[in-house]
Amino acid sequence: MLDAAVADGSLPPIEQRLPPEPLVVTPVSEVGSYGGTARAMRSSTEEFGDATSVVGIESLTRLNAEDGATIEPNLAQSWEWSNDDKTLTMTLRKGLKWSDGEPFTTADIAFWWDDVINNAELTPTMPGDWMSAGEPMTVTVVDEQTFKLDFKAPNRLIELLIARDGYQGQIFLPAHFLKPFHPKYADPAKLAEMAKAAGYATWAELFAQKALSDDVFGVANFDSPVIRAFKPASTNGSHLILERNPFYFKVDTEGNQLPYIDKVDVDLVQNPEVYTLKASSGEADLALENTTITQMPVFIDNAEKGGYRVLEYSAGFTNIANMMLNQTVADPDKRALFQDIRFRKALEIAINRDEINELVFFGLGTPMQNSILPIGGRCWDEAVSKTNTQFDPDGAKALLDEIGMKLDGDWRTLPNGKPFKFTLTYWPGEGGDAKRKIVELTQTYFRNIGLNFDVREVERSLYFEFTTSNQHDMGLWHADSATDPLWVTGPKIIPRTQRHGAFATLWATWFETHGEKGEEPPQDMKDAMAAWEKAKATGTPEALVEGCKAVVKANADGAWTIGTVGAFPQPLIVSNAMRNIPEQGMASWDWGYMARYHPEQFYLAQ
Known part of the structure; x- marks a missing residue:
């Protein structure tokens, strides 16, 4: 998919797109092959749905795929605590780039904190996650790769929060893209005109729309660059198309840039019965969020005809209702x-x-x-x-x-x-x-x-x-x-x-x-x-x-709250073409479903 863009000069060669030390991902079964469009479904226009399990979630650090708890490097390559557990120093991987090729640095973290979280029009209430002993943390940039989070009291668990939820919109934003929509960096009068022309009452409303590009709900923003493996490219209302990020920072064990898959086609299916019908007909390469053990007989009976296999994962829910x-x-x-x-x-x-x-x-x-x-x-x-x-x-x-x-x-x-x-x-x-x-x-x-x-x-x-x-x-x-x-x-x-x-x-x-x-x-x-x-x-x-x-x-x-039944099996529908999927696992939003298992190394056998 990217070779033609490199050939015509619209995209730099691979050695200029990868960081000096890319993150190496070990494939579940084998080194994959490039190409193909993965098919997924979502039940709301507000989220990626099953596509999250293909697109993945990129936090500063991540949780180990096997135990779901050990914190590992990701965008950040190292971190350490002060002796009093009040200061967390993190160092980003050198040479990271946004999907538009611009550098990803600590400036993107400082912008998120200084100009978004600490702007009352954008964030009226300080998020409790970034507070300790009743006071907000402070963020200090040391250099382009290193920054510090200082807390009033010990806050060791912020390390776990960053591994789970430290993704785009939650602890960093593309400063170079968003500054033209912020009055600190743009002419307020022109910004007001821009907001009005776009149908918004205030600059803050326009900014919020431009910034909505996170790994969970950023489904409708085709302008903002991203750091994850795929970026929204187009939609016709019912289908959302995502395309691979040419500047993605991970490679497989042979040095091939990930992801392997070219595109993700996300079908909007709001009716659970229609979801089951499509999944059991083989119209998705991966289906999980709306599969239920109730439908297991249907899935198994149609597996051969639909060209898929049915895996049984454990659901990480104490209640589905x-x-x-x-x-x-x-x-x-x-x-x-x-x-x-x-x-x-x-x-x-x-x-x-x-x-x-x-x-x-x-x-x-x-x-x-x-x-x-x-x-x-x-x-x-x-x-x-x-x-x-x-x-x-x-x-x-x-x-x-x-x-x-x-x-x-x-x-x-x-x-x-x-x-x-x-x-x-x-x-x-x-x-x-x-x-x-x-x-x-x-x-x-x-x-x-x-x-x-x-x-x-x-x-x-x-x-x-x-x-x-x-x-x-x-x-x-x-x-x-x-x-x-x-x-x-x-x-x-x-x-x-x-x-x-x-x-x-x-x-x-x-x-x-x-x-x-x-x-x-x-x-x-x-x-x-x-x-x-x-x-x-x-x-x-x-x-x-x-x-x-x-x-x-x-x-x-x-x-x-009133609980009913939990800890039940969860069917995972996987097409015969989709490879490098673990045979067993835990299905839960706690890890973004299959985002836990390095979906960038999933591939479609051609």
């Missing part, structure tokens, strides 16, 4: 009810998890509340994982009677006698058929104890519009960020962020804005957040275990 009753819902009657732990416990014990396990997961999952995997690991507490998981509809009815929710015809009223109905809002993606089946079963369970329970299925972006604006009774998301040790980088069983705090949106807002907005949470949530903060700051194995157990127990005792 994690239900969250919004304790800060706007309606005062509902809020009083939802904050009554007896109501939340009634919902928990009304669910038949054994039946869900049999009907949805063929008995291969584990009924549980939200916990930290692996089962039996250092963070695991069997008793806590089973809190209120027993199926006891009579007990649930008794709790509702105790609250004063009397039956009026088919449905129970509020304690004050008013009619009561509540609605679950959810997006079926990333779990597809399994999520829908669990929701359908749950609706039956809740109605069987006299609750008028409705379901609203929406698109991904609309789901977050509802939940972040506190316009939902109950939300549902998959319980990721639930593996050891990655749970500490972004646990979703405490109201850490507005985006993933659907069980208490206004309390989550209070935490995220450091008390400036939202509503002050109760003490048990403050204590859980403090336990997480302590685990982050200390970073020792003992502190991590203490923190994860405290957070999991607080969530279970408070019935903040």
Whole structure:
């Protein structure tokens, strides 16, 4: 693909595109061959979907493919801590280039910090990840390759956060590309005109769109350079095309520049049934995010005809359908009810998890509340994982009677006698058929104890519009960020962020804005957040275990989230042409799904 561009002079030769010491990737099975277009699917226009498993995620450092925990060099080739664990010094690989050929240096980290994170119009609230002891870190550039992060207090766990989430948009941005859209570097009047011409009210809105090029959600920006293996090139609405980055910094063991694959064609498939149909018809080279064990017979029966193989990975989820009753819902009657732990416990014990396990997961999952995997690991507490998981509809009815929710015809009223109905809002993606089946079963369970329970299925972006604006009774998301040790980088069983705090949106807002907005949470949530903060700051194995157990127990005792079934097998559909895929592995967003396994070395046999 790149030879013609080199021949006509529009692209430099390979020796000028690679850094002096490229990162060497050992192929899973064999050195691959160049060429081909990998086919993938996504269920939302907001994300890459299965394409993330082909495109990969490029953080400053990365996590080892085998154990998922050991931190390894990537864009940064070395790093070290000061003796007091307050200063992290990192050194970038020399000679890195953006996809447009411009140098990638510490200037791109300084720009992100000085001009984006510390600009109130672009970042109204300082992200908590970059704070310690209540104060923001400082970033100091030493030279083009070396920079320092200084914290007020020890912050050892930032090293793990950088390995997981230290990608484009999160800790660096292409300064050379974005400066013309920033008033510090461009004429404010001309910038305002530029924003208006592009349909934006302010320069900040224009800048945000130009900067949206990260490894997770940067799907619609065809202008910004990237550091990862592939860059968005074009779209016709339903298909997004990504092309290989000619300046990518990795090579295989024979010195061949990666990636091997030329292009990625990402098909927008929002219906889980259509996703299954396309996957089982062989219309994708890799399908994972919306495959479910429920469809395993279909996948196996069609494998030969569809030209693919079915691998069985372990799902790194404690629940694929994690239900969250919004304790800060706007309606005062509902809020009083939802904050009554007896109501939340009634919902928990009304669910038949054994039946869900049999009907949805063929008995291969584990009924549980939200916990930290692996089962039996250092963070695991069997008793806590089973809190209120027993199926006891009579007990649930008794709790509702105790609250004063009397039956009026088919449905129970509020304690004050008013009619009561509540609605679950959810997006079926990333779990597809399994999520829908669990929701359908749950609706039956809740109605069987006299609750008028409705379901609203929406698109991904609309789901977050509802939940972040506190316009939902109950939300549902998959319980990721639930593996050891990655749970500490972004646990979703405490109201850490507005985006993933659907069980208490206004309390989550209070935490995220450091008390400036939202509503002050109760003490048990403050204590859980403090336990997480302590685990982050200390970073020792003992502190991590203490923190994860405290957070999991607080969530279970408070019935903040309602778990169903987790730790189930996850089918991975791989075309016969797609090679260098590990035969076994862990499927979880904690590692960006297959991004964990060096997708730049995947190739299509011609």
